[in-house]
Amino acid sequence: MAEVKFTKTHEWVKIEGEIATVGITNHAQSELGDIVFVELPSAGDKVKSKEQLATIESTKAAAEVYAPISGEITEINSELSQNPQFINEDPYGKGWMVKIKIDNAGDIPEFMDEASYNNFIEKET
Amino acid sequence: MPYILNTPAQIKEILKELGLSSEEELFSQIPESIKIKEELFLPGGMSEKEVSSAVRRIGKQNRNLNEFNSFLGAGLYDHYIPSALKHIINRSEFYTAYTPYQPECSQGVLQAIYEYQSFICLLTGMDVTNASMYDGATSLAESVLMSLRITKKNRILIAKNVHPEYRDVLRTYIKYLDYKLIEVPYNKNGLLDTASLKELLDSDTASVVIQNPNFFGLIEDIPEIKSILKDINIKLIVVLNPLSLAILKKPSEYGADIVCADGQPLGGDMSFGGPTFGIIATKKEYVRQLPGRIVGRTKDLEGKDAFCLTLQAREQHIRRQNATSNICSNQSLNAIAAAVYLSLMGKDGLHKAAIYSLNNAHYLYNEMRKIKGVTLPFSNIFFNEFVWHIDSAKDAAEKLAKEGILAGVELHKFYPELSGCILSCCTEKKTKQDIDNFITALKNIAHE
């Protein structure tokens, strides 16, 4: 089982072989509140690291989700269009957002592990 | 002092509570150097009676349309407004309320706007609309911005027979953004020149804007336009007169992506141009690109049906610089008035208002055709207004005005090439006598 890693912009990423699965962190979903809408890219789209990947709306906020890594979208979680609350209920499971085929598997940016992410959000707030 | 309830004794009491000895101390945060020292050069205040006569006296310097037999239209129309409408709209529970952000205190406004949204969707056939825009022109500008966001392209084609002031406003809106606005000429029949449209279309084009009925009152050849636009990822934006939808095909049926209009024909006064309100409606897949407030139906704590503002993550108070628009205040009261108007008129009433206007305009047209010296340059397929030509139109219009007839809008100011042309409109309020009087007077002038 691959380890879940974290970004400073509150995405999580799990890398298995050349595929990265991406979602938003538990902290991010709880800050946003009840999520009502998710706008995802389409399979086949190319995404660039640190550029906008998706948009999430709650009743009181809207947030951009950034791609943690460059590559091509191979799959999106189409369940989210009908059930955006999956991100609130199970951010690391049923709330996953996209799978990205990584462009350059040898060149993976550095992410935080759980402990350093927790540290990071504590400092941020 | 007018409208201030606190008495001198109460003011003293409050000052004491605040630990202040004078009202001036309330402003101690303001640097002395910038405070106004001298007396302002302003009127000294008036009693209500004096204000009443002063403003009435100014009003009398206008000559309102009761004094005339008017054929003015061109975007604002003199339709009959049922008395009941004003009695509802003048209820202060509607007009002294703020935006319905607090649903528990605003169910009436929210439901009325939900009903307004429903009416607009019924009329246009579109899936969704908002709680209103400022007016038809800014609705158009926002529709164009929507199309640019949806397609991520940068070129807009707009028919030259779209209302000139709407095109002006659109130009102002996009002046400093990196978009190209190109005008498509009209042909000798006053209709969108489809050959030019074909030529000007390219893959960078985000949207095509047409008006139907167009500014000249003419009904466009929609099937032809549609055939040119089919199979291309170009959004069709249609500006229209909402009353015309009582008889004309719904824009949803001919593939409109965004519909916009000024709502004034639906029970609004002309009011020297404002306030009216703007309609904007679209397909449901574009709902998150819509600007402005939207009312939705939901359930409350007890499971009761309830209304509230919704999809607010599009708006400026949440998304700030990334919002779909900066619009906050809109023209809610005018939109509610439109819902009341449509309820009062009903299916039959609205239909009658439309076909009476249609018949009156065509009667005027046919009578004009018989006048030597008057020509009718454009197509004869129109709704409630049309263009006619007479040499020295300015002169003719002035002479008619002296006889109490406002013939219409002279077009040379908007279209130099149409000098001598006048746009005249008939609503259901025109009687046969009104029209006959116009014709008689015009005959005399034309034959002079």
Add this chain to the structure above:
Amino acid sequence: MNENLIFNKSVEERGTDFINSPLKDIKTPEHFIPKEMLRDKLKLPSLGELDVIRHYTKLSRLNFGVDTHFYPLGSCTMKYNPKINEDLAHMEDFTYLHPYQNENLIQGALAVIYELEKILSELTGMKRFTFQPSAGAHGEFAGMLIIKAFHTLNSNRRSKVLIPDSAHGTNPASAAMCGYKVEVIKSTKDGLVDTDELKSKVDAETAALMLTNPNTLGLFEERIMDISQILHKKGALLYYDGANFNPLMGIVKPRLMGFDVMHLNLHKTFSTPHGSGGPGAAAVGVSDNLVDFLPVPLVDKKENTYYFNYSLKHSIGKIKPFYGNFLVFVKAYSYLLRLGRNGLKRAAYNCVLNANYIRTKLKREFMPASDKMCMHEVVFSCAKQKERGASALDIAKRLIDFGIHPPTMYFPHIVREALMIEPTETESKETLDYFIDTMIKINEETKSDLRNIKEAPHNTPVRRPDEVRAARFPDLRWKEHGE
């Protein structure tokens, strides 16, 4: 839902005839228009006049308005809307006027615009005003376009606009609509613009700073003259968001604080009603050197005759068809005549007095966002109450049970659990005392009966509509059965 939708009240063949057939022979649309351009069915309800009157009268009674309830909604200036203004604006001499009538037939309308402009110029120190914008945000957009046009003419392609973190959301949105990047200026601990940060951010790319004064914390920006200097030194302009002008009427002129462009919300400061969300109107004023950039036309006067002046060299063009929300101007004009120079000053005094009274009486229970005296509105933080389990939202909702419209909540964003209270000058001490007592009572309840607050309001037509459901499953219009 407390009242069935109007569509469900339709009865086939019911209706009211409001107008007779104008011609003997009325032909069907097919006679004039090809069939393929006509619609087949028009689905609208059929109702009688009394049906409609009852329906909307019932709906009206489900609302709070200024005439029915205390409405201390911060930043919205919900003052009393004098009835004489309504009467005058609704005269046929104003409502039954077409904008394309010749100038000689509309001299009265032009006079209203001309005279209103004169008054606002004197009040603000600005040279000229346009009245085209329909609302505050529309005014901001016009004003920022003027700034853009000014810099562009000076071949000065400045790219960014500075906006304090306490600003109204419309400010950044309006700047963005002109193609500007928005940079946020942080507030200091005392709630004012941080001039050090401002200094470090103003550069050759800065087009303007948009500022509300008093700001959204209800505080006067004391260092305004420094702020003005910092910007002007670098060639940037200062934009005044006049949403909070009410306490400054007759006290300070924005032009003399260094502002170059400003807007006034006629529907806030000058007593025209909000109409459930609109129509409003914004007057945008500019300093001498920016007059040529205003939208066309302006109204001018020559030998006692008013006329439209289209000859502005660098005009940004039109921002609204015709001449603006004219009836709103008539209301504002009547109000200004009625109050006059002393009345306006009295209004400014009293709105500040009332806000500070609330601030002083509630500062033990609720935390003022600043230690300073406030101007026309006061912002409290309900952080203490939140610790006990009652949020700003809960407290706001509980106020409804006492017949008080909730204050603005969760704004400005820089204050946690914010309640923003603007009583306005037209409320009496008795009303303020009632509000203060109620707030104290609710604060007590946060200690003794939390559940009662969490479930508030108790006696309204609906209670806490589910906004999450509304957004997840949008139901935005009535649909016919089976559609």
